[in-house]
Amino acid sequence: MPSHGSLTKAGKVRSQTPKIPPKPKKNLTPRRRNTATIGGGYYTRRRPRARPRPNNMDFSSDVSSALLRRAKEIDSLLSGVAEHHPYWAAAYYLTQALALLFENWDRDLSKEELEELEWYIEKAGDAAKSIRDKERRA
Numbered sequence: 001m002p003s004h005g006s007l008t009k010a011g012k013v014r015s016q017t018p019k020i021p022p023k024p025k026k027n028l029t030p031r032r033r034n035t036a037t038i039g040g041g042y043y044t045r046r047r048p049r050a051r052p053r054p055n056n057m058d059f060s061s062d063v064s065s066a067l068l069r070r071a072k073e074i075d076s077l078l079s080g081v082a083e084h085h086p087y088w089a090a091a092y093y094l095t096q097a098l099a100l101l102f103e104n105w106d107r108d109l110s111k112e113e114l115e116e117l118e119w120y121i122e123k124a125g126d127a128a129k130s131i132r133d134k135e136r137r138a
Contacts, residue, residue, distance in 0.1 A: 064105030071099040086134060090127035093120045 028036065075095050081088055097120035104113060 064102055067105070068099065068102035071095055071102055075099065086131055087127075090124050090131065093124035093127060096120045097124065 027033065074091075078088065078092055078095060083089075097117055100113060100117050100120065109117065
């Protein structure tokens with residue numbers, strides 16, 4: 001069986017080629033990139049200690065403002081959803097009712113606000129009935 005070239009000249013070309021420095025890498029390797037984005041292992045992360053809160057503080061205003069903020073976030077998300085979605089009306093009226101409740105969390109509802117709340121809940125009930133009717137027809 002003929003060989004391609006003599007063994008005495010093996011490695012000649014490689015040793016004669018000039019060494020070119022490698023290009024600097026732009027991205028991390030996938031393993032390092034995933035570790036950086038996701039974080040280390042499950043057991044390596046330490047939870048920060050919770051600060052003890054004094055018992056004499058009243059957090060009711062913080063709770064009502066957080067609840068109102070969440071209701072407004074849901075309302076803004078609903079404004080981006082198409083109004084012809086079957087659940088949109090029920091979600092919209094319930095969100096309006098929640099926003100009204102959270103705005104008046106620390107005080108009593110007036111007669112007009114109570115009527116408005118009842119109207120929102122009634123409209124949400126009507127929307128739920130129409131959803132049920134559509135499912136029965138299907």
